Amino acid sequence: MRYTTEDIAVVIPAYNCAGFIQDTLESLFRQRELPGEVIVVNDGSTDNTDEVIRGSRYFPLIRYCQVENGGPAAARNHGVAQTARPWVAFLDADDNWVHWHKLEMQIELANLHPQAVLIDTFAEVHWGEDRVLTIDRHKDGWVFEQFLTRNVINATSSVLASTEAIRKVGGFDEDIRFGEDRLLWASLACRGQVHTVPQVTVRKVNHEGNLTACSDRNYQYRIQCVERLIRMAKVKGRQVDHIWYENLEEFFRDALRANNVPQYRNLFEKARKLSGGRVYWSRHALINAYGSLVGNFNLLNQLR
Structure with a gap:
């Protein structure tokens, strides 16, 4: 079976992101090949995130869910549970996609590698106004052992993963609030191949600037x-x-x-x-x- 971007659901966990979510949605809907579904999960926000999302011109194009606050892992799991699409792309509510062919390039790479369960890309992290760090770890195949010493996925917002594989391994561990993404990626890498699109497609901004x-x-x-x-x-x-x-x-x-x-x-x-x-x-x-x-x-x- 040959996949297209129509086979992708984008899951966005949203918590107190009123100041960022509109830019995030803009970056998503600038994709040249749009996903088949966009799921935004409001994770019990206490600011006006709900108002901003409902007022967005993209609101008619998304599937909007509101849940009690459970953290990003629970919100992502809820989003994955809502879709029947074979692939899920994750996008954090304060990140931007900066390459307009991101999803297209990833799904093409998935088509080239039938054993792939996860495709990521390079990413940029912006620390304040002056410092920009490019995260460019390249994966090409069976790479589970690399996860034992570090998280080798460049950014959660760069990930395209098999929906079936995510469900088989139980999704994100909701009891761990630091490293739960790495655990899921490692579990997926036990089941299939991981590949990387060697292009920066994600921009992350460190808003807190703390250690x-x-x-x-x-x-x-x-x-x-x-x-x-x-x-x-x-x-x-x-x-x-x-x-x-x-x-x-x-x-x-x-x-x-x-x-x-x-x-x-x-x-x-x-x-x-x-x-x-x-x-x-x-x-x-x-x-x-x-x-x-x-x-x-x-x-x-x-x-x-």
Whole structure:
């Protein structure tokens, strides 16, 4: 069977996004080949998101659902449950699609690879007015093992995924609020191939500008995520140590950037237990000792 963009449902979880959702819809409906269905799930917004959506000129073209607030995972799952289309594309309410052939390119790549369950693209992340980061991790086939150490999908808003495969693996885990997307992508990668369109099609804007990865809550969610991935991969011994070490890198980096010595020391102790002592033979041991001695990371951050 040859698919077209008519076989795609776009799912947009919307929470308190009155200031962004109109631009997001504009970017979607500028696609040269439109999807067969657009599903917007209002996730219990407390601002005037509902008013903005209903007042949009695109409102007659979308399927609009309102649910109690359950988080983006629950909202995306609700959207997926509403469609009979074989493919789902995800678009966050504060992201934009910036390539007008995005869906067309992705569905063509899916047609070229019958075993594909997920097609992503490159993405740009804008931090304030000056810093733009291009996320361009390329996948081409069976890549499950890559998910053990990091999320290799460039952006949730870049994803086109098989509806059937999403349902078979249970969708997004609604109990994990940090890394639930990575868990789903990894589960899909166990079942089929992952491929990448090598074009930037998504623009993400960091509206908060903060380092959320340092929070203890997000750390605990990451622990849950990695534990699930390790069980999924059925790895043991040094492989497990390596997986833990690589997954904690992000938290070390953010604690260093935030000049948070107590957080860094706490992470070091946790990493020591999880990574089988490997952290002792890394730069983190030296940075931890320096922070404990000096009381800050000011000089280290200046040298970066």
